[in-house]
Amino acid sequence: MEPPPLLLLGVSLVLLCSAGLTRSLTITSADQSMFEKAQGEKVTLPCTFELSEEDEGPLDIEWVLIPADNQKRELIIIMYSVDRVYDQYYAATTRRMQFSNLDPKSGDGSLDILNLKAADTGTYQCKVKKAPGVQSQKIQLTVLVKPARTKCSIEGSQEIGKDVTLKCVSQEGSPLLSYDWRRVSGTQHLPATSVLNKNTGELLLKNASREYSGRYNCVASNRVGTDECSVELNVTPPVNTAAIIVGAIIGTLLGLSVLCSIIFCFCKKHREKKYEKEVHHDIREDVPPPKSRSSTARSYIGSNRSSLGSMSPSNMEAYTKTPYSQVPSEDFERTPAQNPAFAPSKVAAPNLSRMGAVPVMIPAQSKDGSIV
Template sequence: MFREASPKSHKRIPWFWLIFIVSTILTSTCGLNINSSLSRYYVARGDSVSLKCEFTLAPEDLCQLEIEWFLNSADIREEDKSLIWYVNDRIHNRHDGFHFSSPDPQDGDASLTLKDVKLTDTGTYQCKVKKAPGTKSKIMQVMVMEKISKPECGINGDVKMGNKLRVNCSVLQGDHPIQFHWEKITGDRLFPENRTHFDSIQGDLYIKDLQATDSGTYRCTAANSVSEEYCDLILLPASSSAVTINIIVITIVVIITAITITTVMISGYCRRKFRIETFQLLPYKWMIGKRRGQHSAEDDSMNVVLKSWIQLESGEDPENPVCVHSDGHE
């Protein structure tokens, strides 16, 4: 009839599988889950950032909620650093500069805000949410970088039609990797594919066989993961004849300026010399005679010369002298 099963045919479920099944059922009953998907953050030094850690709970969950943030140590021999902890409806802030983004994390937002970040804040952060018997955690990478400075645009080469030109774009400050991009923002905005090439790593723009259609304003944009800056450059290719005419005009202007300056200097020198020579013509004895009250016909001549010299010295025109009467009025 029926055959009795032997003891060897009866299979028992191993105890560790039993624990796993029960734990899974209890965890799913609690319904704990972290919904945030972003796991990598790039932040500029001095800025603020919010590391997202949003979670959901099932209505029937009655276990105590605990939230804790860690900064994972790069050395496996060292313990992770606890930054902030939420338990029993209280927040325990263990390090300055780290705060929960929400004033009440139990509402489902356990995000962490970092303010005025420093380069040393770069690292691996872990958000751990526990509602026994379930526990969920999320790992996030934070990279703090230096913003790039405003780039400088420059031209290497002679800006003549038909020439080959290199337009460079350089950044003095900022963390790499830095990407460069050139664009023409005025006129014909298309780059001739067979005559232009740009290096997105070094920031150089090469233009060969320069044409009149290449005239316009060019913009170089430099960017890294946390910042973006740009500089503009105006390019005006000139023909050989135009360059020659410009050189001739500049030369003429320089010559005329030099002649004018020389004439003014010579005129001033002659005027000073005339004053000195005029004064030296006054005989010493005439001056002595004047002091003694003597007067002669020679004095009248000397008076004319002396008067002219005085007028020149005061800036008056000897041909149109200013007459001063004895009462002091002109």
Template sequence: MAGTLGIFGICLLCAGVHMTSGMTVNIPDKVYKIGRGDNVVIPCTFTPSTSLSSISWTADPDIKDDPEINVVGYFTIGSKTKVYNKYKGRANMEVDLLKGTANLQLQSVTSADTRDYECKVQDPDDEEGRLSDKASLVVLVAPSQPICNVVGKAEYFQNIELTCRSEEGTPTPTYKWQSYNVNNVPRPLPLKASEQNGALSLVNISMDTSGYYICTSTNEIRSAKCNVTLRVDPPSLNMASTAGIIGGVVGVAVFVGIIICCCCYCRRRREKAEEYAMGTPEGGEFTDKDPEEREDDRDEHVNYEEERRVKSADRLDPPDDRSERSYDRRSDYDDRRDHYTDRRDDRSDRRERYDRDDRRDDGRERYDDRRDRYDDRRDHYDDRRDRHDDRRDRYDSDRYDSRDRPPSVPPNKPKEPRN
């Protein structure tokens, strides 16, 4: 029994030695994230071995079925490192065979460097170990300045959409909208508003929807914003409606103008007829009475003759016929009297217009008189100034002439003695 256990232990020990003798390649993390333009180091560790022939880093191709892309390789013979053309000047490998490290260094990474990278160790004597390991490199790109737009007509009762989109951003940015009123005070989004992939849908907008809307584009690195000012206006009229309204206004204006012209024409004809009717008929009688008094006398005479004819006719006709004729004649009489009253009012109006014209003429004459008096005063002032200038000229002339004459001898000056 003891011999059996000893043999079994020896077998297990041999198996453990065999298992630990295999190569192990390991990359600590499966995903490495770095900002665009930065430098990155992807570590790779392996079990030290004296039988290593080479260490290499490769990258997955852009197309799945294409061959993998060689990045950098290290060869133990001669301790040479080779950087392949696509990564020349940007890649390097830091190798330490004793410590078992082969770290990949990439400089100024771009979005195109986002892919899987594999660390491989070539050991001809190792057939059972794990000779490679993979890790993903994600190059993060900050969101670019988003572009905000308004899709649709910003008019009452319309449905519109506010769009927000960044052209760049890795990972893909997320978008969030905020709303502010016209006084720049934050407020919640409208109840029926909905957000999806950076698009904010606004339904049945009104004046209360007006304000400022800010969109924030965010990913793991940073965020960027854009804003849009929304002004909701009343519904605009289309060209057909505008043309119809303009045509209607022009038509109404033309119609009103025609009516005014007709009224003016009729009024002028009526005034001419009244002026002709007011004139003195040929062979008429001229008296010292006013026109109104003569008109009253004529109307009284006509009324007297009319009443006399009515009375004589009433005596001959039956009572009913006489009453009807009397009513008709009374109506005619009232009409003529109203017409006479209108004519008298027209004469009064014309007389008032004449009085206004006379007052205007009087005012003009007074203005002319004041202007004449002003001109007279100005002429008088000019005459006085001319006389003053004449006196001054004579004074100057006398003064300068006296300088040319010999000085006068005072009467009390003593005479010079004679020799």
């Protein structure tokens, strides 16, 4: 039985279409669509293709970086067009991205990325155009950072019976980081009471004993690398706190006593210097005091008293009229040559009366000293 003519015609059209599709441009490197590499390494993103006789237009190969935010535009990284390579579109990748094959039109448009950085993480797309054929392929690249600058430390008192925590932290490294502790001295096994947290890097040693002493090593790791550090644990008997306190008190008292002694000596020295200065400026006792005017006046009055005995009542009136200005003083005892600037003044008896002077009657004496 022969098939109907319409069925034969449909089969012929399907075969023709299949033949046309097989002869169009195709990308053959579709085996791997995800890559994970470490920072600083090199990666090759594959993009191989096959052309057909029907693809007669110019060949264009583009590598673009698709941003995580769909609102942003795609960034052209490198392009091959009209037998020329253009790689100055994306400054961050200049001289780090290049075609693997020096002649991409041969069917290999793979991309090499040198010295990978964390910022290179993203989705890359390879587009191959040769009219009328157009094909593309997406590849996800993840750049991981190896653990680096890992530091180990000890938290807690390293005394017998106390809980001690060993810490391990990497300053660099892509998540997820995993930490593992091991003992590298003694039995090389972690104590039975230890508790390890691989995510935080903490190793808790409960109720520590002398047997826990030794060197411990921590290894930080992720999918692309490892880094490590070590620390020395020395578990000792408890410290005598009472003795430390007593020693501190005694030391403080000794310090205060020394300080007080220094202050006392300083004050004593200062007082001695002050006393010496005062004694140096005192007046000596064996030096006679200077003459005063009162002593001169007394000597004059005494001499006059001795002469009053020879006066008689007849000359008493004349004596009472003697001006008070004639009483000698210390200044008047000086000769004119000694004090030319000042001359003794003379005041008459009437003037003295107007000034309030009172005449005094002095009794006369006989030659034998009796009062007349």
